[in-house]
Amino acid sequence: MSSTIQPPRTSGSPPFFSKQATVAGPGFSRWMVPPAALAVHLCIGQAYAFSVFNGPLTKVIGITQSAPDDWSLTTLGWIFSLAIVCLGLSAAFAGKWLEHVGPRRTMFTAACCFGGGFLVSALGVWLHQIVLLYLGYGVLGGIGLGLGYVSPVSTLIRWFPDRRGMATGMAIMGFGGGAMIASPLSVALMNHFQSATSIGVAETFIVLGIVYFISMSIGSLAIRVPPADWKPAGWTPTTTSNKMISRNHVHIDEALKTPQFYLIWLVLFLNVTAGIGILGQASVMIQESFKETVTVASAAGFVGLLSLFNMGGRFVWASASDWVGRKNTYFIFFALGAVLYLLVPTFASSGNIALFVLSYCVILSMYGGGFATVPAYLADMFGTAFVGGIHGRLLTAWAAAGVAGPVLVNYIRAYEVAHGVAKADAYNMTLHIMAVLLVIGFVCNLLVKRVDDKHYMSDAQLASGN
Structure with missing residues (x-):
């Protein structure tokens, strides 16, 4: 189909804030x-x-x-x-x-x-x-x-x-x-x-x-929305080459009846949990791990560096997922993340600041990448008709992880210190738990399959939006 955009046929000018008024006209890029x-x-x-x-x-x-x-x-x-x-x-x-x-x-x-x-x-x-x-x-x-x-x-x-x-x-x-x-x-x-x-x-x-x-x-x-059935010039929708990308659509309420929604919910929850707690305690963590060498100013620089990787990872990993696939991208997040969490205590105990910092930079890039990749993952699985609403419901995983991540990091550290563990080693148990959570996330991602045909909307339902 040509990328030339045809204006919508209406009997009059639609209200300015209506959905119809935002349909792109001819020549819109x-x-x-x-x-x-x-x-x-x-x-x-x-x-x-x-x-x-x-x-x-x-x-x-x-x-x-x-x-x-x-x-x-x-x-x-x-x-x-x-x-x-x-x-x-x-x-x-x-x-x-x-x-x-x-x-x-x-x-x-x-x-x-x-x-x-x-x-x-x-x-x-x-x-x-x-x-x-x-x-x-x-x-x-x-x-x-x-x-x-x-x-x-x-x-x-x-x-x-x-x-x-x-x-x-x-x-x-x-x-x-x-x-x-x-x-x-x-x-x-x-x-x-x-x-x-x-x-x-x-x-x-x-x-x-x-x-x-x-x-x-x-x-x-x-903001503008494309006309119905619009496609970029020269692009043909994927058919059999990737069964994980659907050409059909699932209603927002029907999505909640699929195992795929809850598996992807867990995928996001576990990926975010593993990163958000670390992000909140990064400054204290590096100072306690390298007490003699890392100053407050250096720790602030470390936090700033993590923020850059968090931001950059959102674009880099999400863009890479277009080539390697959304499911494979999360496999990388979970497998590489688990290995890095297991290695970080070794880097800290050996005094290797460079590998310690590099490990956390990669972890935080995957934390940000998880947020940016999941909307496309949902669109692949459930189609685009209701992807905004489905994405909104999935973000409850973010709220849950926002509680679970800091609790794991803060309370386990406090427990360890109260029982005589040195502050430099107080995060080891937490990091091992994070690695286990990522392994569970790997399994959840492995279980994500193509949505069953019974959940897809019919052409009549799609036309009516119900």
């Missing part, structure tokens, strides 16, 4: 879609940098130091936790709505929620009401995170059926890199607005809320 997706993902990636506000928020009243009535770090920690929970819930429960109304309305709603969440939070800082921060960034912002995360990804998959991994990798790389922009920007803004009577957080929230709303709105206005 699909390469305009990745920048629109990045305009959203680079904004919501700010979530990974929210910790830069924790310190200043403990001194809103005291300004130079915490006052008795200032918030504690434990109180503030719930803001980020609420945001991640709401991310998962909104992505999971808004799946059908997302597919019904299309990406433009979903992304604009995300812009309103995420940008508005900052404004509500700014009011909470001025009034010193923590509930408003929970409601603002935690609930509203979290909903914006969830809607903004899944909608551009599902649209990119439809535009790039020939390179699904590369397309999703581009967008989700933006989410990983958003913190690298947000962190220095937030610090610079707080320094600019700081005064004898203000720590500068509320003003910074207002600026960020407006900037992110504008950027995400531009992305929502620029």
Whole structure:
């Protein structure tokens, strides 16, 4: 089929925010879609940098130091936790709505929620009401995170059926890199607005809320969806060469009745669990493993390096999956990851910092790569008709891993230290457990087979969207 895009036949102009209004017209280049997706993902990636506000928020009243009535770090920690929970819930429960109304309305709603969440939070800082921060960034912002995360990804998959991994990798790389922009920007803004009577957080929230709303709105206005049955010029859908890539479609509700959904859920959960706990304790871990040689500044550099590999891995591994296959890519994640987790304690005990750092860089690249590869994996298995909603429901694995990973790392370390294990060796048991989890993930991935024909939608169902 030619790549020339035909305008949709309508009896009149559809509403601006309707799904029909976003169907691309003649001459539209699909390469305009990745920048629109990045305009959203680079904004919501700010979530990974929210910790830069924790310190200043403990001194809103005291300004130079915490006052008795200032918030504690434990109180503030719930803001980020609420945001991640709401991310998962909104992505999971808004799946059908997302597919019904299309990406433009979903992304604009995300812009309103995420940008508005900052404004509500700014009011909470001025009034010193923590509930408003929970409601603002935690609930509203979290909903914006969830809607903004899944909608551009599902649209990119439809535009790039020939390179699904590369397309999703581009967008989700933006989410990983958003913190690298947000962190220095937030610090610079707080320094600019700081005064004898203000720590500068509320003003910074207002600026960020407006900037992110504008950027995400531009992305929502620029997004387009391809017409039905559109294909890139010269591309022929895969038939018998790869049985793991389906040309049929599974309804979002029917996907939950397949073993493939739950196996891929476990694949994502186990891959993320093995990386997210390490990411949160990377600075402390390298300092305790190389107490005499690694300074605080060096540990901060190590964390920054891990962030780069986390971001780069999202694009590199997802792009590679277009060539080696999604299932084979996860085989690499689990097999190589398990070996590296078993070797890291040896590198630490022998004082080999270079191999220690390299191992964690590769592990974190596969952690990021797991996020970017799974949407294409889902599209291969369930088709593209409801991939956005199915992806949203699968992200509950992320929320679960966000609890399991840190618990494994923190509590097992505390148990080991309490029982006389040296701090430099306190992570060994955790790393061995991580390796076992990755072996289990390898088995889960091995069990993923082609979806049974009985789950596919008929042509009539596909036409009606039901």
